[in-house]
Amino acid sequence: MADLEGIKQAVVKGKRKEIVGLVQAAVDEGVDPQSIISDYMIEAMKEVGARFEAKKIFVPEMMMAARTMQEGLGILKPLLAAGDESQTKKSGTVVIGTVFGDLHDIGKNLVVLMLESSGFEVHNIGENVTPEAFVEKAKELDADIVGMSSLLTTGDPYVKATVEALKNSDIADRIKVICGGAAVTPKYAVEVCGADGHARDAVSAVNICREFMES
Numbered sequence: 001m002a003d004l005e006g007i008k009q010a011v012v013k014g015k016r017k018e019i020v021g022l023v024q025a026a027v028d029e030g031v032d033p034q035s036i037i038s039d040y041m042i043e044a045m046k047e048v049g050a051r052f053e054a055k056k057i058f059v060p061e062m063m064m065a066a067r068t069m070q071e072g073l074g075i076l077k078p079l080l081a082a083g084d085e086s087q088t089k090k091s092g093t094v095v096i097g098t099v100f101g102d103l104h105d106i107g108k109n110l111v112v113l114m115l116e117s118s119g120f121e122v123h124n125i126g127e128n129v130t131p132e133a134f135v136e137k138a139k140e141l142d143a144d145i146v147g148m149s150s151l152l153t154t155g156d157p158y159v160k161a162t163v164e165a166l167k168n169s170d171i172a173d174r175i176k177v178i179c180g181g182a183a184v185t186p187k188y189a190v191e192v193c194g195a196d197g198h199a200r201d202a203v204s205a206v207n208i209c210r211e212f213m214e215s
């Protein structure tokens with residue numbers, strides 16, 4: 001039987017050598033890759049965050065957990081990308097990055113993966129991205145949507161600055177702006193910063209981007 005709890009514990013404890021075998025075994029037994037991510041790996045990262053907050057672990061352990069999750073995701077990514085075969089035509093162009101000062105990339109990369117597997121053309125411009133770089137890339141690629149991820153509350157001013165830079169640019173009438181990540185609430189993103197939408201997870205990010213393209 002698939003050891004799903006073992007997958008969660010391998011991420012929590014940063015056991016990189018174990019994760020690949022455990023995830024592969026679960027996949028071979030037919031466990032839904034999306035469930036492995038959402039119900040076990042993301043839950044594991046929440047536990048890692050709680051342990052860090054409680055000072056039971058420190059940055060090196062958090063880093064090992066992140067690397068372990070990324071190794072596990074490496075097995076699952078191709079399966080997710082192949083998942084939605086109904087999406088054959090391009091759904092829209094999205095530029096996405098993590099805001100200035102923030103190096104967290106796991107959640108953003110999951111959003112990228114889900115958008116790509118839903119037919120969007122996605123340009124991942126990385127982490128620690130300045131407001132100006134978001135605007136420049138969106139212009140260069142004639143993007144339909146710009147997405148930003150923010151995990152640190154110290155990133156709030158950069159979320160606001162980025163939304164404002166986009167909304168004050170000459171492409172403001174052509175693009176929609178979406179924010180997400182643990183540090184950003186819907187109220188802050190939409191009411192305070194002026195974004196067009198907020199998504200709490202990768203699946204809702206896809207749904208909101210689809211709504212943007214339909215409107």
Ligand code: B1M
Pocket residue numbers: 042045046047048049050052053059062063065066096101102103104105106107108110111146147148149150151152153154178179180181182183199200201202203205
């Ligand atoms: Co950091 N870190 N970290 N960290 N880290 C958090 C975010 C923290 C909450 C931990 C804690 O204290 N409980 C805390 C922030 C506190 C705060 O600001 N209030 C924190 C801190 C303090 C820090 C440092 C400052 C620690 C230090 O150095 N003293 C430092 C900052 C570095 C920097 O960025 N400048 C730091 C460093 C790191 C590591 C490098 C060790 C590592 C990141 C590795 C990496 O990303 N490659 C790390 C990790 C792993 C975490 C936790 C444990 C896990 C983050 C994660 O990957 N979650 C995190 C605690 C937590 O989140 N519970 C924590 C899994 C991921 C799938 O979820 O990213 O939320 P998430 O993404 C979700 C949704 O949010 C949403 O969809 C995703 C999938 O469902 N989403 C979007 C995300 N982006 C979206 C964009 C969208 C839409 C939806 O539209 C565009």
